[in-house]
Amino acid sequence: MTIHVILSIISIIAIQIAIGIKTTKKIGGIIMKKALLTTLALVFVCSVMLYAGGPNGPKGPKGPNCTQIEGVIVTIDSDSQFTLNDGTVVQVTDDTIILQKQVPITFNDLTVGITVKVCGQMDGDILIACKICVKCDGK
Numbered sequence: 001m002t003i004h005v006i007l008s009i010i011s012i013i014a015i016q017i018a019i020g021i022k023t024t025k026k027i028g029g030i031i032m033k034k035a036l037l038t039t040l041a042l043v044f045v046c047s048v049m050l051y052a053g054g055p056n057g058p059k060g061p062k063g064p065n066c067t068q069i070e071g072v073i074v075t076i077d078s079d080s081q082f083t084l085n086d087g088t089v090v091q092v093t094d095d096t097i098i099l100q101k102q103v104p105i106t107f108n109d110l111t112v113g114i115t116v117k118v119c120g121q122m123d124g125d126i127l128i129a130c131k132i133c134v135k136c137d138g139k
Helices: 003-022 028-051
Strands: 067-076 081-084 089-100 115-123 126-135
Touching: 067 126, 089 115
Parallel strands: 089 126
Antiparallel strands: 067 081, 067 115, 081 089, 115 126
């Protein structure tokens, strides 16, 4: 269970308790309607947040246009590009997310010889990277 789901559940419970405390003097039907509407609104907001990847945004491309490649970096250019051992040229942009052990790193942290998994979209012969994960010890 991710932290987003846990926080969403805690928020829903806390708001339901608060609504129950404030409206206990009213007729039961009104309490139930308000509680139901509030719960539905919170579930909708939390669902949208989780679908969008939470506070860190989307987790990379999905669907038929997404290309995923794993390989070893054999060359690194100064133009935010590197080449993998299969000949694929990868372009890194300002929007590219680069992670090592789930921690963000920069293009300058990449070195020749490391294994990476790249997700992105092909633009001609170049893979425009959305997300790069540095593989540590083959994991």
